[in-house]
Each structure stands twice: as C-alpha cells, then as structure tokens.
Amino acid sequence: MMKALAVLWVALLWAPIAADAAERIDPQQAFDRLSAGEIVLIDIRDPSEWEDTGVPKGAVLLSMYIDGGLEAFIGEIDKTIGREKPIALICASGGRSRSLQWRLGRNGLPNTLNVTEGVVGGTFTQGWKRRGLPMEEYDGD
Numbered sequence: 691m692m693k694a695l696a697v698l699w700v701a702l703l704w705a706p707i708a709a710d711a712a713e714r715i716d717p718q719q720a721f722d723r724l725s726a727g728e729i730v731l732i733d734i735r736d737p738s739e740w741e742d743t744g745v746p747k748g749a750v751l752l753s754m755y756i757d758g759g760l761e762a763f764i765g766e767i768d769k770t771i772g773r774e775k776p777i778a779l780i781c782a783s784g785g786r787s788r789s790l791q792w793r794l795g796r797n798g799l800p801n802t803l804n805v806t807e808g809v810v811g812g813t814f815t816q817g818w819k820r821r822g823l824p825m826e827e828y829d830g831d
Contacts, residue, residue: 714804717818720778724748729778729803730771734790739782740828743809746780747824754790764797773801780805783812
C-alpha cells in the first residue's frame with residue numbers, strides 16, 4: 691500500500707513537468723512565433739509584476755490570479771482570444787506557466803505552450819527581458 695501511494699505521489703508530482711516536455715519554447719522562439727503571427731502570447735503574472743518589469747511587447751495580459759480561478763481564466767481566453775492559434779504562456783521564470791499549461795490541458799485547452807525562462811529568467815537562464823527582446827511598460831489598463 692505504501693509503495694502504491696509513493697508511486698502515485700511521484701506520478702502526480704512529475705505529471706506537469708512531463709506533460710509539457712514537448713510543448714515548451716524559449717523566449718526567442720516565442721518572440722519569433724509571436725512576430726510571425728503563429729501564436730498568442732499571454733503574460734499570466736500578477737499586475738504588480740507587470741508594473742515592476744514591464745511586459746513582453748505584443749503579449750495579452752491575463753493574470754492567472756483572476757477572480758473565479760481557472761474557469762474564469764478559460765472563459766476570458768474564449769471571450770477575448772479564442773482558440774484558433776496556439777497559446778504561449780509566460781510568467782516570471784517558467785514555473786507558474788508550466789503548471790498552468792498542464793491545468794489548461796486537463797481542462798480542454800491542450801494547444802498551449804510554456805515559455806521556459808519566463809520574462810525575467812533565473813539564476814541560470816536569461817528570460818525574455820535579459821535576452822533583449824522587446825518589452826513595453828505596463829500602463830495599468
């Protein structure tokens with residue numbers, strides 16, 4: 691019984707990571723595909739983060755912290771963006787977008803990509819901003 695629980699725990703822990711292994715792009719690829727009109731880029735961070743760092747130029751701003759949770763987030767996608775193009779999710783460093791990508795896939799939006807490194811990157815990654823990709827200020831709207 692304990693072994694079965696341990697296996698289940700590991701499976702649940704790694705499922706989001708494994709699920710997006712083939713569905714991730716780095717910031718340069720995201721920029722190139724956004725510029726070519728192949729994807730919609732959604733910045734899922736909190737508005738305070740948008741204010742602190744600015745936002746990737748051309749990104750749709752839709753915080754994952756929207757009132758109403760995941761259902762409301764999906765509703766906003768359907769209402770304002772649609773499902774015609776793949777959706778690329780970007781956060782600060784790639785963790786939240788990876789998790790949200792997995793959750794969206796489990797709830798009827800499988801055509802999503804995770805932008806690894808995110809906007810600001812991390813210790814070993816540059817992110818969108820430090821790569822020098824176009825940014826714009828968040829105007830509060």
